[in-house]
Amino acid sequence: MIQTLVPAHAPAPAIGTAPVGPSQSTFTSTVPRQLVHRAAVAEVFLTGWRQLADDHYLISAQWPRAHSFFAPVSGRYDPMLAAETMRQVGALLAHSAFDVPLSHKFLMWDLDYTVMPEHLTIGTRPADLELDVVCSEIRRRGRKFAGLRYEVAIRHEGQVIATGGASYTCTSPEAYRRLRAGQLESAAVPPIPGTPVPPARVGRSSGFDVVLGPAAEAQCWQLRVDTRHPVLFDHYVDHVPGMVLLEAARQVAHAMAPGDTVLLPTSVHSTFSRYVEFGSPCWIEAEYPSGDPTGLDGGLRVTAHQDGETVFAATVTTTALPG
Incomplete structure (x- = not known):
């Protein structure tokens, strides 16, 4: 949501x-x-x-x-x-x-x-x-x-x-x-943002704009939350905004692309099933569609999980650009 x-x-x-x-x-x-x-x-x-x-x-x-x-x-x-x-x-x-x-x-x-x-x-x-x-x-x-x-x-x-x-x-x-009584009463504090993955690997020039952090498993990242970001956190919210998850899906597509491919995320179809809370880690996973080992043709499936539940899912289709 x-x-x-x-x-x-x-x-x-x-x-x-x-x-x-x-x-x-x-x-x-x-x-x-x-x-x-x-x-x-x-x-x-x-x-x-x-x-x-x-x-x-x-x-x-x-x-x-x-x-x-x-x-x-x-x-x-x-x-x-x-x-x-x-x-x-x-x-x-x-x-x-x-x-x-x-x-x-x-x-x-x-x-x-x-x-x-x-x-x-x-x-x-x-x-x-x-x-x-x-x-x-x-x-x-x-x-x-x-x-x-x-x-x-x-x-x-x-x-x-x-x-x-x-x-x-x-x-x-x-x-x-x-609806939010439990979370509002706990007053969960946004975490200190962890180390970002290299910005160039996810189509960014600054680590400040990176919303993915490293994880122990392949094709998996920890959602990186930095409430100081003036666009993604334009104002106070009591949970992670959905636009952060959409940006995570875009950055995952870059991370999964071969080499230094420049990508344009031409299509995204996303669903939000639960709030992403500040109080526990959120894990972003990616899966290539069958028969498309690069994800450049059929779209890349990206899901977010928190506390054992799927909170977000998206299919990202990209176009490779020259240079």
Whole structure:
């Protein structure tokens, strides 16, 4: 489960103001950061939205040409930008279109994306994007919104550059406290981050961005948690965020690739079945699909385990790039 929390210190924006449609947006500002569960304005990628039908929305976004964490990959946008953008879509719609209070907690159960590498080349200006969003499986408890599934097509200059979707539920602060009573009472302290694997081996230039630590077994790593990271831990949470697990899956794909192969994670299909807690080790394992000893064609299966339970699973498909 990906759970996102609105920073407690952040002032609430005025929900209910007129939405800004992509056709009207001049990309002069982002949507309020609280609506996408970010503390830093620099981490907000959505810039406006408007409703086309009961279940259909048009959302505008912008990707920067450079980012401190979602760095370019051989001159192309990092596909993980698509994952984070799609995550933000769910939060924005809940608060802006379905009137979910900012105090509610969100639990994401799955997130998928597929990118088109030929359309990810970084140009001479930031990428102004149009997101076509269709909602389904809208759930309510009585008259209150409780969750949904949504599918997204991301377009840049008329071309579809990524597709994907996600599903989530949301709950009141009171219900969340009941759900998390044991963990909240124990006040588990995030561990001191261990030694990272060599950054170049997992497609990173700095150990600070590495979320994998060495393990005693082959094709297994310990999840490395560093709550000082300004992007992965943009604000306080009481467990490991789901985007950390998605990044772990991407880094595992790099670690399993032969030699110095430069990889673009073109497709990720992920599910979240339980919170990853700070209080005990989380182990990341990888398995080649049958008949594909490199994992470059059929996708690499990545799973995360904690306290004997599977907490996360993903299939990562990659494309090898020159250089």
